[in-house]
Amino acid sequence: MLPRTLLLLGLAAAACGALGCATVQPWERGVLADRRMRAVASPDCEGARAHVLAVREGAAGGLGATGVACGCN
Amino acid sequence: MAATDERATRLRWASAALALTLVAGPGAAADRVGGAVSYYADDNAVRVVSPRVSATVERGRATLDARAAVDFVSAASVDLVTAASPRGFEETRVETGAAAKWRASPLQTVGADASISIEPDFHTWRVGALAAREMFSRHGTLELGYGFSRSEIGRRDDAAFSRGRTTYDLLLGYSHVLGPRTALDVGSTLTLVDGFQANPYRWVRLYAPGGTLHATAVPEQAPETRWRSGTSLRLRTRLVPHLFGLAEYRLYADTWGVVAHTARLRATLGLGSEAWTLWLEARGSTQGAASFYRARYATFPSAPDLRTADKDLGPMWTALAGLHLEWSPPVTRLSALRFGVGGDLYRMRYLDYAFLTARTAVIGVFDVTTEF
Numbered sequence: 001m002l003p004r005t006l007l008l009l010g011l012a013a014a015a016c017g018a019l020g021c022a023t024v025q026p027w028e029r030g031v032l033a034d035r036r037m038r039a040v041a042s043p044d045c046e047g048a049r050a051h052v053l054a055v056r057e058g059a060a061g062g063l064g065a066t067g068v069a070c071g072c073n
Numbered sequence: 074m075a076a077t078d079e080r081a082t083r084l085r086w087a088s089a090a091l092a093l094t095l096v097a098g099p100g101a102a103a104d105r106v107g108g109a110v111s112y113y114a115d116d117n118a119v120r121v122v123s124p125r126v127s128a129t130v131e132r133g134r135a136t137l138d139a140r141a142a143v144d145f146v147s148a149a150s151v152d153l154v155t156a157a158s159p160r161g162f163e164e165t166r167v168e169t170g171a172a173a174k175w176r177a178s179p180l181q182t183v184g185a186d187a188s189i190s191i192e193p194d195f196h197t198w199r200v201g202a203l204a205a206r207e208m209f210s211r212h213g214t215l216e217l218g219y220g221f222s223r224s225e226i227g228r229r230d231d232a233a234f235s236r237g238r239t240t241y242d243l244l245l246g247y248s249h250v251l252g253p254r255t256a257l258d259v260g261s262t263l264t265l266v267d268g269f270q271a272n273p274y275r276w277v278r279l280y281a282p283g284g285t286l287h288a289t290a291v292p293e294q295a296p297e298t299r300w301r302s303g304t305s306l307r308l309r310t311r312l313v314p315h316l317f318g319l320a321e322y323r324l325y326a327d328t329w330g331v332v333a334h335t336a337r338l339r340a341t342l343g344l345g346s347e348a349w350t351l352w353l354e355a356r357g358s359t360q361g362a363a364s365f366y367r368a369r370y371a372t373f374p375s376a377p378d379l380r381t382a383d384k385d386l387g388p389m390w391t392a393l394a395g396l397h398l399e400w401s402p403p404v405t406r407l408s409a410l411r412f413g414v415g416g417d418l419y420r421m422r423y424l425d426y427a428f429l430t431a432r433t434a435v436i437g438v439f440d441v442t443t444e445f
Contacts, residue, residue, distance in 0.1 A: 045413055048438050052113055052436055057333070058331055059360050
C-alpha cells in the first residue's frame with residue numbers, strides 16, 4: 001500500500017512540475033473560486049449519489065482532500 | 074422496541090433535525106439553504122426516497138453547517154432471499170449532522186463535526202475534527218482530519234442480539250493551485266473498522282462437495298478487524314471559457330484483500346449567459362474479491378470460520394453515467410437561487426455471484442438552493 005501511495009504522490013509531484021505550478025496572484029483566482037471548479041458543487045444533490053455508491057460498493061471511501069481549496073479567502 | 078416507539082423516536086430525530094436547519098435558516102440570515110429529494114430504484118425491487126435539507130451560515134471567522142436526511146426504503150430484493158426471508162421490508166433511516174469551522178488565522182482553519190444515523194436496528198454516531206493550513210503563498214492547502222464513530226447493531230427478530238462496531242478514520246489531503254485555472258488534489262484516508270462486520274440477517278449456504286442443492290445455511294461470519302485505505306488523485310480545471318473539467322482516480326485496498334480502482338470524469342458547461350449549467354459525469358470502478366469470499370462454499374458438513382454471502386465483497390465492476398441541469402433565474406433579493414434536476418444510470422455487474430449477475434439502477438434528484 002505504501003509504495004502505491006508514494007507512487008500517487010510522485011505522480012502528483014510530476015504533474016505539478018509538468019504544469020509549471022505557476023505563481024497565481026490573488027486577482028487571478030476568479031476561475032479557481034468558481035463553484036463549478038469544486039469537486040462537490042452541490043452538496044445536497046451529490047450527497048444522494050455518494051450515499052448510494054457507499055452502500056452499493058464494497059470499496060467505498062478514501063477520497064481524501066475536499067477539493068475546494070483555491071487560496072481565495 | 075415497539076413499532077410506535079420506533080416511529081416516535083424517528084419523528085423526534087426528524088423534528089430535531091428540521092429545527093436545527095430552520096434555526097440556521099432565513100430568519101438567521103443564513104448564507105445558504107438547500108434541499109433535495111432523490112429517488113433510487115433498481116431492477117432488483119429496491120426503492121429509496123430520500124428528502125434532505127442543509128444550511129450554511131458564515132459569521133466572521135466561523136462557518137456552521139447543518140444537514141438532515143431521511144431515507145424511506147422498500148425492498149424485496151435478492152438480498153432478502155439470501156437471508157432466507159420470504160418477505161421484503163420497509164424501513165426508515167434518519168441522519169442528521171452539523172459541522173463547524175473556525176478560521177484561526179488567515180492561513181489556518183480548524184473544525185469539528187458530529188452526526189447521528191438512526192435505523193430500527195442500526196444506530197451510529199460520529200464525531201470528527203479537521204485542521205487545514207494554507208502554504209506556499211496560498212498555492213497549497215494541507216488538510217488533516219480524524220473521525221471516530223460507533224455503531225450499535227441489533228436484529229429485529231432477536232431482542233437479545235446486540236453487537237458493536239467502532240470506526241477510526243485518519244484523513245490526509247493536499248490541494249495545490251497549479252495555475253489560474255487548474256488545481257490538483259491528492260488525498261488519502263486510512264480507516265480501522267473494529268467489531269461486528271457481518272450482516273445479522275444474512276445466511277451463507279453450505280454445499281456438500283459436488284452437490285447442487287445446499288445442505289444447510291449458517292450465519293455470515295466476517296473478520297472483526299478491517300483496515301481500509303484509499304488514495305485519490307484529482308485534477309480540476311477550466312478547459313475553455315464556460316467549460317470546466319474534473320478527472321479523478323482512486324485506489325482502494327483493505328486487509329480483507331479487496332482492491333479497487335475507480336475513475337471519474339466530469340464536464341461542466343455554462344449555457345445562456347451562465348443562467349443554465351449542465352453537468353455531465355461518467356464513473357467506472359472495478360473491484361476484486363475479499364480473500365474469504367466464495368460464490369459457493371462446498372464444505373458441508375463443516376463450515377469455514379469466515380464466510381460471506383455479500384456480493385459487494387465479490388469481484389464486480391460498476392459504471393455510472395449522469396447528467397444534471399441547473400437553472401439560476403435572475404433574482405434581486407437573493408444573491409443566488411438555483412433549481413437543479415438530474416439523473417444517473419448506474420450499472421453493477423457481479424462477476425461471481427450465483428443469485429444475481431447484474432443490477433441496473435436509476436438515481437433521480439431534484440434540488441433547490443438559495444444563497445443570501
